[in-house]
Amino acid sequence: MTQRFSLTTRLTLFYTLASATVLLGLGGVTSLAMNQHFEDLDRSLLEDKIHLVQEVASKATSRKDFEDRLNDVLHSHEGLIVAVQASGKILYETAPLKIPDRYASQIGRDLRTQSVSNWQDTGHQYRALGTLIASDFQRDEPLAVWVALDTKSHDHFQAHFQTTLVFYVTLATLFSGLLGWLAANRGLAPLRIMRTRAQAVTSNKFEERMPVEAVPVEMADLASTLNDMLDRLQEDFRRLSEFSSDLAHELRTPISNLLTETQVTLSTKRSNEDYQDVLASNSEELQRLARMVSDMLFLAKTEHGLALPSQETVEVEVEAQALFDFYEALATDKGIRLELDGNGAINGDRLMLRRALSNLLSNAIRHASPDSTVTIHIESTHDWTEVSITNPGNTISPDMQPRLFDRFFRVDKSRTHPESDGAGLGLAITRAIMDAHGGGITVSSEAGMTRFTLRFPKASGLTANTNVPV
Incomplete structure (x- = not known):
């Protein structure tokens, strides 16, 4: 099973790895720069000594004079080896120096085109520079001059520096990791606060909220x-x-x-x-x-999004007239007249539309004043088709109107209607039908007139679903 790390651990590891990479890179660059610096200093010193030997050679009158002059100018240069050769024979040598053949064959007169030679021999690390010079005491053949430094002291210094650098990088990486952990732990504290708040939310305690202003x-x-x-x-x-x-x-x-x-x-x-x-x-x-x-x-x-069982063009006035025929007897018993005016069409489900109109019409007849008129008015605009059902009766207070579409809600809970088999769900179902059609329902009640208005979009891109019963 894959190990799962916390976000704090991941950020700490990432910060530690990044710090180690930066420190190692910096240490490597420093080490290379130091080595290059030593090489530049050594080359400058070697070139200076070759020029010194060249000056001595230009003034010497004999081999013996050349050796004496070199001994005078080189006796204080500890760690410096000077070798002068002519015709493959050693004319002067401050210490034994074995020059590898691959370097000896590359010697020339122009120091600017020559690179510093490095080799190891009998436990010593040499850095040398060689060139050909002319002399007055041996004019028939140039002298091969080699000047070398034993860089063992450099190597000891660099080894000590690298050991110190590794220790520092290790210590700095661990310290960076600790700082990274502290930063991540402190930075993620708001998440822990949010987790605590979320854990406090229960079915009996829904008031807890996340601290928006207190988090980054x-x-x-x-x-x-x-x-x-x-x-x-x-x-x-x-x-x-x-x-x-x-x-x-x-x-x-x-x-x-x-x-x-x-x-x-x-x-x-x-x-x-x-x-x-x-x-x-x-x-x-x-x-x-x-x-x-x-x-x-x-x-x-x-609750999960009701789709229309079918979708077709429905003439609203035809469905309203059919409902008038159905409710005519009930309306006549109460002395109520039914009127229909206007026309319009919608794209939707015929049975759903009839059910919505039936719910509103039955409510209007039930709550209408005796010997009054219930009116259905249909109005069609460019984008919408509106159907209004109006009845005279008791005015519904404004604070009650928003709750009319809640389930089981009745304006007067003490009143019952034996002639109805409803349970306070008619208006909730009507609103659900309007939502399915992409429309809406509103109510207004004032001066003894109550009006419910259904608003249908003329064009609908709803998806039909034949598996949803009505």
Whole structure:
């Protein structure tokens, strides 16, 4: 299994590796620069000594005079080796110097074109420079002059320097790693605060939020996004809690009615007609429960984005007139007139549209004043088709209007409508249908007139899904 490292560990390792790379690079550059500096100093010294030998050779009158003059000028130069050859024979030598053949064959007169030669012999490291010079005491053949330095002291110094450098780089890398850990640990402290806040969030404690102002700019967006997520979760949890409470309350009444009526009926022997009456009453309650469960399943689908079962061009006035025919008897019983004006078409699902209009029309008839008129007005614009259902009746207070589309919500909870099998879900279902069509629903109520307005887009790019029941 792959080892998982914390972000602090990763940042520490990265910072340590980066520091070690920089320090090693700096140490390598310093070592190369030092070696080049020693080589430049040695070359300058070697060239100076060759010029000195050349000057002595130009003034010497004999070999003996040449040797004496060289002894006078070189006796104080410790570690310097001078060798002078002629015809392959040694004329002068301050110390034995074995010159490799590959260097001896490259000797010339121009020092500027010659490179410093380096070789090792019998435990010594030599750095030498050779050239050909002319002399007065041996005019028939030039002298081969070699000047060499034993660089063992340089090597000892560089070895000591490299040892010190390795120790410093190691110590500095470890110290950099410690600083990196402290910086990463301190820099990630806001994340630990956010984790603590997140751990404190429970179903009973949704008020905790991430400290947006107290974290660095790089984490502020994350904290703000988490706060938005917590806000959505809190709102969804509140709605779910209310929904669960409302659902339990709505289911309790019909179930209690069914249970009580059944128990009372079974407590004594009754006639067949009595049993039939009880079964008919139970059937009504069961139908109401079935309708409620069906509506809840429909609304549950909207939580995950309801797609249209089918999509076609629907003439709204045709569907409205069909509903007028269906509700005509109910409206006549209450002395209510139904009126339709305007026309328009939408792209959507016919059955969903009819269900939305049916919910609003039935509510309008139920709450309309006796001997009044319920009106459906259809208006078509360039981009939208609006359908308004208006009825006279009691004015709905402005603070109640936003909650009309909540599940199980009733303006007057003490009022019941025996003629309706609804459970306070009609407007919630209507809003879900409008969301599926990419439209919206609004309500206004003033001066005894209540109006619900459906707004459909004329063109819809919604995806059909034949697996979603209505």
